[in-house]
Amino acid sequence: MSANRNPILVVGLGRFGGAVAETMERMGHEVLGADTDAALVQSYSSRLTQVVEADCTDIACLERLGAGDFDAAVVGIGDDIEASVLAVLALCDLGVKSIWAKANNERHGRILEKTGAHHVIFPEQKMGERVARLLNENLLDFISFDDSYAIAKLCAPEPIVGLPLVTSECRSKYNVTVIGVKRQGEGFIHADPDTLILPDDLLVVSGKTEDIEAFATI
Structure with a gap:
């Protein structure tokens, strides 16, 4: 040990x-x-x-x-x-x-x-919140750091698919930051402004809890 x-x-x-x-x-x-x-x-x-x-x-x-x-x-x-x-x-x-x-x-x-x-x-409360979020099919995983900030893994929302991050303006439009992208058959990609979001991409994003929840449903 x-x-x-x-x-x-x-x-x-x-x-x-x-x-x-x-x-x-x-x-x-x-x-x-x-x-x-x-x-x-x-x-x-x-x-x-x-x-x-x-x-x-x-x-x-x-x-x-x-x-x-x-x-x-x-x-x-x-x-x-x-x-x-x-x-x-x-x-x-x-x-x-x-x-x-x-x-x-x-x-x-x-x-x-x-x-x-x-x-x-509050384990029961936290688990209940987690299950509620994961019932949203686009929101695959969720880690809350305090009452207002979180990191989540989610399916790329349709409105930003086919666009580089600089064009989709996730931070200014949706108040979330795309940290990285996981693409089937490829390793984890650290996101930058030129990262192109493709169909079936999984995104790792950070932001306020309510903003992430809203972003996952656009």
């Missing part, structure tokens, strides 16, 4: 927390997974290098686990709002510098932020 990867504590090994823990470990991070459910802990014993049965709402328990030495912690507790808040509060009191917490709704999220979470995630 790489010594250069920051250690991560994952509290709560449900679907969300378990997926985070397994993915981070595959990426080479040192991961400690913790949950109060003995059966769940046992199921992850062969999938994670380190996993413990522990009540991470208790600051004394977290101290025994060395939680203060972790660079980041993810609180994936979803069903028990009180437990998720107490876990975040305890991690904050121990001085963990980067605390990510799962929230079930906006109210839960605000409480987590006021308690000390540095990043609040």
Whole structure:
């Protein structure tokens, strides 16, 4: 395991927390997974290098686990709002510098932020938004960086097909920037003003979320 990867504590090994823990470990991070459910802990014993049965709402328990030495912690507790808040509060009191917490709704999220979470995630909401966007057949993939900015992969809209980018004026007309083009049977092309858009081209574009969504439907 790489010594250069920051250690991560994952509290709560449900679907969300378990997926985070397994993915981070595959990426080479040192991961400690913790949950109060003995059966769940046992199921992850062969999938994670380190996993413990522990009540991470208790600051004394977290101290025994060395939680203060972790660079980041993810609180994936979803069903028990009180437990998720107490876990975040305890991690904050121990001085963990980067605390990510799962929230079930906006109210839960605000409480987590006021308690000390540095990043609040709404996985169900984000997945719902993602599915809604991907139901648009032209919009193939979508990565949102914050509430207003995103990068997306989409089929070239018909109005710009057959035109070089300088002529289609995507930035001035549609407020999106075409970063690159993927053409069947060819490698990725970094876009420039002279790049000609052909039928069946896939575009990688950046811009505000609403502008990308509108661009995909022109």
